[in-house]
Amino acid sequence: MLALRSTAGAVARRSRTSAGRLSLTAIRNAPKASASVALIYRRAYSAPSTDNLSTRSTVVQLLSNIGSKREVQQYLSHFTSVSSQQFAVIKVGGAIITEHLESLTSALAFLNHVGLFPVVVHGAGPQLNKLLEDAGVEPQFEEGIRVTDGKTLAVARKLFLEENLKLVEKLEEMGIRARPITSGVFGADFLDKEKYDLVGRINKVNKDPIQAAINAGCLPILTSMAETPEGQVLNVNADVAAGELARALEPLKIVYLSEKGGLFNADTNEKISAINLDEEYEDLMSQWWCRYGTRLKIREIKDLLEGLPRTTSVAIIHPADLQKELFTDSGAGTLIRRGNKLRTASDISEFYDLQKLKDVLVRDREGLDARATVDRYVDGLKSREFKSYFDEAMDALAIVLPPTTSTSLANLATFTITKSGWLTNIADNVFAAIKKDHPKLVWTVKEDDENLTWFFDKAEGSLSKDGEVMFWYGIENGDEVKDLMTEFTRHGRSMLGDANLEARLHRAAKEASSSLSASVTRGAPQKQHARAFSTSARRPVSRTTMPRFPSSSRGYASTTNPNPPFGSKNSSNTQPARVALIGARGYTGQALISLLNAHPNMDLRHVSSRELAGQKLKGYEKRDITYENLSAEDVRRMAEKDEIDCWVMALPNGVCRPFVDAVEEGKGSSNSVIVDLSADYRFDSKWTYGLPELVTRSDIAKATRISNPGCYATAAQLGIAPLVPFLGGQPTVFGVSGYSGAGTKPSPKNNVQNLENNIIPYSLTDHIHEREVSNQLGVEVAFIPHVGMWFQGIHHTISIPLKDTMSSRDIRQLYQERYAGEKLVKVTGEPPSVKSISGKHGVEIGGFGVHSSGKRVVVCATIDNLLKGAATQCLQNMNLSLGFAEYEGIPLD
Template identity: 75%
Template sequence: MHSFRSSKAATAALRSSRLARGRTGYETRSSCLPRFIFLAAQNPSLRTRRHYTSPADTQFSTRATVIQLLSNIGSKREVQQYLSHFTSVSSQQFAVIKVGGAIITEHLQTLSSALAFLNHVGLFPVVVHGAGPQLNKMLEAAGVEPQFEDGIRVTDGKTLNLARNLFLEENLKLVEALEELGVRARPITSGVFSADYLDKEKYELVGKINKVDKRPIEASIQAGCLPILPSMAETSTGQVLNVNADVAAGELARAIQPLKIVYLSEKGGLFNGDTKEKISAINLDEEYDDLMKLWWVRHGTRLKIKEMNELLHDLPRSSSVAIIHPADLQKELFTDSGAGTLIRRGNKVHVNTKISQFSDLETLKEVLIRDREGLDAKAVVDRYVQSLEDREFKAYFDESMSALAIVLPAYEGVSIAQLATFSVTKAAWLANLSDNIMTAIKKDFPKLQWTVKQDDENLTWFFDKADGSLSRDGEVMFWTGVESGDEVKELMMEFGKHGREMFGNYNLESRLHRAARAASSQGGQMQQARAYSTSVRSQSSSSLLSDSRPWGFKPTSSSRTYATTTNPNPPFGKKNSSNSKPARVALIGARGYTGQALINLLNAHEHMDLCHVSSRELAGQKLKGYEKRDITYENLTADDVRKMEEKGQIDCWVMALPNGVCKPYVDAIDAVGRKESVIVDLSADYRFTDNWTYGLPELVDRAIIARATRISNPGCYATAAQLGIAPILPHISSPPTVFGVSGYSGAGTKPSPKNNVENLTNNLIPYSLTDHIHEREISSQLGTEVAFIPHVAAWFQGIHHTINIPLKEKLTSREIRNLYQERYAGEPLVRIVGEPPSVKAISGTHGVEVGGFGVHSSGTRVVVNVTIDNLLKGAATQAQQNMNLALGYAEFEGIPLKEKGSGGMASF
């Protein structure tokens, strides 16, 4: 067939085809990157051998080098993909890599170079290795015949002694190979895996891992060393046990929760038994049942797929497994085409053909409205949904509706289906949902048309999906399945002016504009929809919008996207800062612990200028802990505040006062009537006031907070409780009970029995056993009754909640944990852990840990544990988030996103 393209579009298409052919002979542009790093590792002129520095000392210069290189030879998308790898997760959560014994024997140089590359770009994969082939040869030389039961090596004392010495030798071999490349590596030969006997009578000295201690791994990474672990474990009495390397890697992954689990294989992937071709990707949620029925999925292949399915169900949906050759490690992780077999949970695609088939119409409208802004957004969406009730369409979406597409079939006078809506969230891009949706659409609509802006960074993805295209005035129209000249002519006419110029004998108005006007006339004049951040818009003849734009047309960035980041571009995150102008801040009530914590955060904030600090008790004294300017505490009255507001001296007022005290100050500011200044109140005074915005960004729409000028900062107890209950809220049968314990800093600085250390020593004090204000706050925000019982203990800062939650139906601990992982995927200040979190671990950090997930034997009651630092995420850190959003800065600006004691980036 013929493809009508301008020279620009043809050039883009050629570029697209080359980038898309990583599996069929072409080399992707970023495949030069491993070569560059390899040369840097080998060439003394490019590096200083054995000059060891911490990751923090080198990662930024290395990062800049790699970004510059990628910018020159790779696509913008690949640069962003690299940045998301580099910055979005803690070092130990990037990848667990399982190395088979044959890889160490046959491909040691390739393996060490690949690991050196990851280390040089600031990543610290955790390596677990086996030594099976070497052990077989050693046993044969010793006259011992290997014995296997159910595929497991029977390990007697002699075999274990040989195996242990061999594992230590192979471990040292890999460590030395890495150090020869200038990479620090640390052998961790014990202390990580604890085990019981798998079946002592049957397998003898073979272990079943029951616990993973991450501390040696974290210490290694903090010291700037790659952790290298053999697959050995110890019992509680110190007996060494043999453990299968695949099993060890899986258990380590369950403990670390990495974004990638990599199994290095000489074959480089899994192969289809019928076609003999390498399988590029497996989406388990969509394919698992059918895959397990195939004749060639048997023996080891069947076991491997089954184990990976179980493993991925214990990990966040963003995690994935890759089976690759060590030479392809960089290509798999950093290019669009990939290299081996990618295994992920994926998502099932559901299809509706009637509005009545959507179980929750409000959810559908929320999905449509998330890509629009303006006062008329809700009305426009309502009219759009109403129009769909009277016409034929097909909607494609996943379970959570993070991806939604609506196709309007061909009708009289239009022979090609129109893609009217394509809304995909960032998280869904990473889960490859756009490809899944598009594949499903093409099965139902072989002939399809859509339009994209020509400068869109994802243009290559569209060329890969289309059979032909036409470019005009900065836009590209794509189509699939169009074969006849008449149909191409019809598309040209639909494309508007360019079509009329080429076919001058047709002076027809474009049907897409007629359809748009017809839709707008049903509900009055609509305001113009906003331009989309992705610079992508559809101009289909049935888009039903006044300006013919789609609902958030946001495609994926590649034909195969990798789940190697939690959220590369979080809403209102680092990349979304729209304000570089300093904001003038006044802090009213700075004597307390929270005030001092906020002062520390403001001191680290690049764009916030603390100008006034008010405290009656400290008036006249110098403010300590703030380095940007000399500040003396003032005793500002409400009248002082009013005068400052009249002069426009302050951009943001922060009220860090006790409950019931700040109203005169707020009234004074409101009386002036300036709409620009922001108030953030840390007390409970306005948490139940309708015209104030409740500022809990992880649960409240960030766009609402960003537009607010009156923000009520949530309580510390209430923040932790809501985050601990919200993901499971639809499954609750009766009111949860929250047993909360706070350190005595939560009782404030005014002396009382609740902050008297002597009184608290060896003691636990319950207070406000019913009707505590946080009980009302939690219940009102969640929309369900909650019982809250607060206590105070002898530690200084930090809160621990034990939350008892009755359930409507039976759920497993894994299912519940998945609910939480999926709900908070991409939230850098919320971490889901397996074990019950501890106060000691959370104290002094800026986030929340949620864990435990203990399910009663009945399956209808779960206990969830939550910890939070009451002075930070429970107060000051959350206030900083709200200030950032309301003042137009990146949400986490000035908030240290580093884990306590970690050398790498982490959730907090």
């Protein structure tokens, strides 16, 4: 067996499990150590030493209190390997300057004392909002961008200069030279003058002022203001400015300082420790919980990193934890990198470059016979079963020998990672791939391997003997552990993986086995959160799709996969779904037919309407269909033969139960999905309530009985949901619908003459939507419906009492974060209009007018009652349940 050492002096990879990376003292006293470090370096900065080398040495020693000396030296070496401009771009939000100035300046001073010069760009959004609100000016936003008129720009520019000076002066007080750079860096043109007024799109970054500041020994502190070639000052979002600065400087680190200290899993509320985009992005974005501000931020960071070198990474971190994030493997915030995609090979012929393979194996070898030893090892692998894992650049290579008997274990025989591979986290990616393929694994490592703690974190057990450590995972049987330990104690490394290995490889390979040792390392069994975007227990290990319907050859979304790729471009189902529409005469039925006609994977087979029976269906072009008057018995026979994959019930309330019972009675009932557009099953716990933006999407994907929400109820819930934790009383919904909501059956509520110059209130209390919204949100809601004189579209004016004082800006931000990434929900500053939502497939929410007391807000919401209020939402639910991408067939504005 051949086992290779890890690269000497390899920079530790950022797997981010702190238990394996801190010294024993640091682990025992981590909180205490961090506090003491902060106290010491703050005191030092109040009277800085003139001896720079001494100061640097002292600071490095202090850093060792939060990480090992090796970690600190390796990261310092890494950060100083590039020009000063290329160390880091740090974006500082206005709230950080206001609330965490001491932590921020201490962190920046710390970096400067070890010879690093981060480029800092700051904003002042919260301060600007407060100034404008105090002046009685409501901040205006369009699509999340501040509309900046001349008055706002004047206030903003003065404020930015003040905040810049505040940060610079604080650094100077601590003995750190800093230079304010408030112009001359960002060149821009107008983003959209008609829409946003004095807001800029950066088209040029001048690095000279930054370099001049660094050459003078000063930290460059930039404001996020830009100028046109004519000298017009323009407002620019600080995140955008930081991104453009990063594109120009190509730094090793891009740091976003955040009060939250990172991105969070919206389902578990756990901090997302690390994201490797090449390996995890599609899977991560398909998670139902990856939404709102988290989803938007990840997408923006991916776009940024794709244009930068792979060595660049993004960190989202609280300023108080900046040192730990930068100088330890465990980190403290959220680390995002492009990473590297992995390849596998199970035969020597599958390596695209055999010489490259040998070069990789040689790089960890010592001695004059290195090449000859590796040549013999590779020759031995030609007749040997194995599986290898590597990236395209082969910065990482692992070779696993599978078990040869029922009692032996897979053995990690080779594991080699370059410095670049450690820094880009390939080691973790490789090991994750190995663990996916090999549920049980054993390996050995030299006791003095500098990365020993890394392997401890990967293992579930270990045993030391004669300068070597044996690790394993996946062994649950006590007898297996006992046997493994006995064999290792008796025979050492020779027994691992294959007792007959030496007999199968020639003698030279045996010599290589004795001269090369497997490289694997890491501290004690993992107890703290590892650097992964979610815990492995929550991540699906496979994207294999399995038929939902055992009796059908048509493949649907896997019921074993808890997190199908909702809303992604890829569907887990590639076969058309056979659809029957019961109740096709109404407006909703017609709208759904139009959507199904444009859907690439929906095959409408039957439409039922008593009034239109015998007539040809219009608006559907995939096949000729004639309206039928299907009875419950007809439906039962069709279900018996398993002719339909999805039944859509578009019937009035109280009518569809016989048809649902008929489907249930058919032998193929378990093979079909039912989506009911009426209210008949909205309160039935056996049915899944299908509002994807608020209900767990995985629940909808696994459901076969889905109750489609009401139109009024959809808009009301979306309009109230973000504020449920802040309610101070019962919300009241004043809703007005176009007369299409009254259906096609003639009544005073859809009589155009009766509605002219009129508005008709009805069901003023105890409307079924009142009960529906209250039931779903878990709070009592009052609902007062009306009918207006337009055809389609609903407007809600929602009065919401608050338990605590809140500002309009706070509430708007809450909604923007909650619905970020939701393609069918738009949050605006102004109250939305019915005219703009009619014919659209989403919901618009805006207004956010706060009473002078700060204890009541009025939120407005609009929805097209026939589309997102009915047909569009129905198609979302059909897509999810049938295994198609959530928005397939839905026109997105």
